[in-house]
Amino acid sequence: MKTESNLEKVLAAGHLAVTSECGPPRGCKPEEVVAKSKFLDGIVDAVNVTDNQTAMVRMSSLAASVIVKQQGLHPLFQVTCRDRNRLAMQADIIGAYSLGIDTMLCLSGDHTKFGDHPQAMNVHDIDSIQLIQMVKDMRDKGIFQGGAELKGSPKMFIGAAANPFADPFELRVMRLAKKIAAGADFIQTQCIFNVPKFEQWMEGVRKMGLHKKCYILAGVTPCKSLGAAKYMANRVPGMDVPKDVVDRMASVPKEKQADEGVAICVETIERLKKVEGVAGFHIMAIEWEEKVEEICQRAGLLPRPQV
Amino acid sequence: MITAERKPLEEIIEYIKPFKRILLLGCNECVTVCSAGGRKEVGLLASGLQMARLKSGTDIEIQQHTLERQCDPEYVEEIVSMIDGADAVLSMACGCGVQQLAMRYKEIPVFPAVNTKFMGASERQGVWAERCQGCGDCLLGITGGICPISRCAKQLMNGPCGGSTTGKCEISEDVDCAWQLIWDRLKALGLTERYLDIMPAKDWRSGGGSGPRKIIREDLAE
Numbered sequence: 001m002k003t004e005s006n007l008e009k010v011l012a013a014g015h016l017a018v019t020s021e022c023g024p025p026r027g028c029k030p031e032e033v034v035a036k037s038k039f040l041d042g043i044v045d046a047v048n049v050t051d052n053q054t055a056m057v058r059m060s061s062l063a064a065s066v067i068v069k070q071q072g073l074h075p076l077f078q079v080t081c082r083d084r085n086r087l088a089m090q091a092d093i094i095g096a097y098s099l100g101i102d103t104m105l106c107l108s109g110d111h112t113k114f115g116d117h118p119q120a121m122n123v124h125d126i127d128s129i130q131l132i133q134m135v136k137d138m139r140d141k142g143i144f145q146g147g148a149e150l151k152g153s154p155k156m157f158i159g160a161a162a163n164p165f166a167d168p169f170e171l172r173v174m175r176l177a178k179k180i181a182a183g184a185d186f187i188q189t190q191c192i193f194n195v196p197k198f199e200q201w202m203e204g205v206r207k208m209g210l211h212k213k214c215y216i217l218a219g220v221t222p223c224k225s226l227g228a229a230k231y232m233a234n235r236v237p238g239m240d241v242p243k244d245v246v247d248r249m250a251s252v253p254k255e256k257q258a259d260e261g262v263a264i265c266v267e268t269i270e271r272l273k274k275v276e277g278v279a280g281f282h283i284m285a286i287e288w289e290e291k292v293e294e295i296c297q298r299a300g301l302l303p304r305p306q307v
Numbered sequence: 308m309i310t311a312e313r314k315p316l317e318e319i320i321e322y323i324k325p326f327k328r329i330l331l332l333g334c335n336e337c338v339t340v341c342s343a344g345g346r347k348e349v350g351l352l353a354s355g356l357q358m359a360r361l362k363s364g365t366d367i368e369i370q371q372h373t374l375e376r377q378c379d380p381e382y383v384e385e386i387v388s389m390i391d392g393a394d395a396v397l398s399m400a401c402g403c404g405v406q407q408l409a410m411r412y413k414e415i416p417v418f419p420a421v422n423t424k425f426m427g428a429s430e431r432q433g434v435w436a437e438r439c440q441g442c443g444d445c446l447l448g449i450t451g452g453i454c455p456i457s458r459c460a461k462q463l464m465n466g467p468c469g470g471s472t473t474g475k476c477e478i479s480e481d482v483d484c485a486w487q488l489i490w491d492r493l494k495a496l497g498l499t500e501r502y503l504d505i506m507p508a509k510d511w512r513s514g515g516g517s518g519p520r521k522i523i524r525e526d527l528a529e
Contacts, residue, residue, distance in 0.1 A: 082461070086508065108461050108468045113478045122461065129465040130508040145508060163469030168490050174502055175466045182505055190469055237470035237477035 002139070002185065005103040005157035006074040007046040009307040010280075011186065011215045016273070017280030018301050019076060019188065019217060020292045021048040024064035026056065033064050037071035039289040043296050045304060046076040046103055048188070048282070052083060055115025062092050065101050076159065077101045080109025085125035086134065086145050093135060097154030105159040105188065106131040129182045132160055136183030160184035162216075164201035165194060165240035173204035180214045187214055188282040191221040191232070194240045195271050202275050211277030218272045219282045222291055223261035226250050262291060262298075269299040308337035308428075309401045310435045311344060311421040313352070320359050322418040323395055327366055329356070330386070330393035331420075332408070333373035334400035341435055344399025344421050346373040352399065352420060377404025383411050390415060426457075443513030443520065449501065451492030456509075458485035464506040 001012060010017045020040050025032040040047055047068050051061040058064075065075035077096050079089055096104070108128045112120045126134065126145075134145045135158050142153045160179040164172055176187065192198045198218070205211050223229040226249040233241035245264060252260045265283075272278050281301070285291050296302045323329055331349055339345030353369045360367040370389055374382045377400035390396070395416045398405045401423040409417045425437040440457040446464070447454060456462050460478045467486035470477025474487045493499050510516075 108463060111460050111470075111478050113460075124462040125511065126508045127461070127463045127465055128468075129505060133505065134508065161469065166467065166469045167471045167473055167484070168467070168487055171466065171486075171490055171502065178465055178503060178505060181503070237472060238468075 003102050003155045003157040005046075006307065007076065007103050008157045008185065010045045010305055013305065013307050015280075015305045015307075016278075016301065017046075017215070017217060018044045018283065018296060018304065019046045019048060019280070020044045020283045020285065020289065021050065022064065022068060022289065023050050023053055023286065024059035024061065026058050028059070030059075030067050033059070033067040034071060036289045037068050037073050040292055041071065041073060042304065043293045043302065044073075044283070045280075046074045048076045048078055048105060051078040051080045051107070051109070052115070053110065055082065055110045055112045055117065057115075057117065062096050062099075062101075065096060066099050069100055074103065075101055077104040078107060079104060079131065080107045081124050081126055081128055081131055082109030082112065082122050085123055089126075089131065090134065090138065090144060093138065093154050093156065094150075094152075097156060102155060103157045103159065104135065105161065106135065106184070107161055128160065129178055132158055132179060132182040132184050140183075157185050158183055159186045159188060161190070162187045163190040163238050164192075164198050165190055166238040169201075172201055173208060173210070176205060176210055177208055180210055184214055186217060186279070188217045189219040190238060191219045191284060192268060192272065193221075193232075193245050194242050195268060197240060198272070199275055202277050206277050211279075215279035216277055217280040217282045218269075218275070218278045219284060220265050220268050220272070221284045221286065222265035222288065222295060223249055223257075224288055225254070225257045225261070229261070262295060265295055266298045269295070269301075308340050308426070309403070310341045310424045310427045311338050311401050312424060313343055313348065313399070313421050314419065316352075316355055316359065319352070319397065319418070319420050320356065323356070323367075323397060326394040326416075328368045328370075328392060328394045330370045330372065330389055330396045331356075332377065332386070332396060332398050332400065332404075333371075334377040334398075334404050335373055335375050336378075336400075338400055338404075338421060339373075341429075342433075344401075349373055349399055352397075374400075374404075377401075378407050380407065380411065383407050441514070442509070442511075443515075444510065446506075449504075449506070450489050451496060451498065453485055453488045453492055455485050455489065458483070458488070464509065466502065 022036045049061045049065045061078050065077045068075040106128050112122050135156050137143050139153050142150050144150050162176050229246050229249045232239045283292050333344050333349035349371050353371050376382045397418050397420050399420045405419045426439040427435045427437045430436050437457050442456050471484040476482040476484050
């Protein structure tokens with residue numbers, strides 16, 4: 001064990017891990033973080049707390065992670081390279097660990113073009129792979145990125161993202177290999193709707209033995225409506241929502257679409273359980289946290305193991 | 308080259324509003340090549356300004372001149388005699404030229420008539436695209452001749468983000484994914500293994516991180 005992370009313990013014990021997501025509020029509404037935490041309490045092993053997701057200003061992921069932690073859950077602190085340089089990131093990582101946060105996810109970040117401050121400068125002092133490397137060096141070598149000694153290392157369980165559906169496809173396994181070489185302990189993938197394509201990617205992953213070098217959590221998302229499915233299919237860069245999923249959502253009346261979305265999600269988890277190398281699931285129920293319990297229940301992922 | 312685009316006429320008119328005798332200076336280098344501030348554009352801007360002043364009923368005298376290079380003190384010296392007859396200078400050079408004039412002629416206001424954009428190359432007639440951010444530590448030798456600093460919207464140094472779709476960047480279908488281009492080149496050159504090497508965090512000191520940059524060539528400097 002590299003850390004005290006609950007997620008690491010669950011994975012190391014050989015259980016299928018479950019993580020979910022909490023998007024912090026766009027304002028001083030700590031009660032919203034508390035409410036979202038309540039939906040996930042006892043349901044997941046760690047809660048991703050997003051960092052200005054879609055480049056919209058929100059409560060900081062660090063502050064919201066602390067609130068999640070205060071509710072007795074295990075926050076998974078997300079850090080993007082878009083808004084902070086290496087000094088600010090390292091300061092936040094030390095701060096987070098000092099406040100009891102021991103699990104994090106290293107991301108490039110959505111471009112500011114998509115958010116509500118397109119006028120802002122994108123920082124990108126370092127990229128996500130260099131961020132992984134930096135956190136690993138802080139943890140294992142006890143040094144800052146600049147080389148100076150760090151007194152009191154943050155023992156972070158280090159996560160990274162992978163998108164098996166982006167292009168060029170042939171590079172996607174190699175990119176994962178690179179993240180693992182940099183120091184990623186676990187991976188959370190982009191939402192999987194196209195299971196055959198994910199299986200194809202996993203085949204490449206296994207060929208390189210990467211599933212034995214890090215834990216791969218398969219990302220899933222329940223579609224709330226036909227509109228949401230269409231939006232993800234057509235508007236979200238790097239998302240692959242096949243036509244049959246959209247057609248299935250369209251085949252039921254509007255009031256039944258949410259149920260259908262949950263059913264598709266549960267079936268997807270069942271299919272993914274059979275894929276060798278999948279170590280757990282990352283359930284991204286965006287602004288629909290109340291559904292995570294039902295999804296976990298129906299997918300046989302409850303109760304969560306106590307480790 | 309350094310690319311530029313002429314500022315909106317209204318903005319230029321506003322700058323020179325209080326002045327009657329204008330020295331309008333073009334530059335024969337980059338801004339000529341990108342059709343923003345060469346001899347031809349000087350002529351066009353001069354007539355535009357004259358027309359606007361005629362409409363508003365205020366006199367204007369414009370001396371037109373195009374220097375070989377506004378960023379070079381030797382050529383900037385050429386206009387000593389013309390400066391006396393002017394109340395203000397309007398420069399159509401890039402920001403380097405404007406500043407060279409301002410530093411040399413301290414008593415006269417100098418205004419920019421173009422917006423300096425980026426270091427780029429011509430893609431086809433009338434189209435210029437960014438190619439270099441002057442990071443001071445060129446990576447092109449290991450990225451197949453395609454620059455991820457200037458051509459990737461996130462300046463990623465270790466591969467494409469999750470938003471790369473059919474060769475295009477997530478920010479726009481008009482922008483090529485730099486890493487798709489790099490990958491295609493590495494494949495064509497038989498260097499795909501090179502992709503697995505992790506490019507370490509960049510030292511931005513050479514790229515402006517340590518303040519305004521200067522090159523001093525001891526063998527040439529006087």
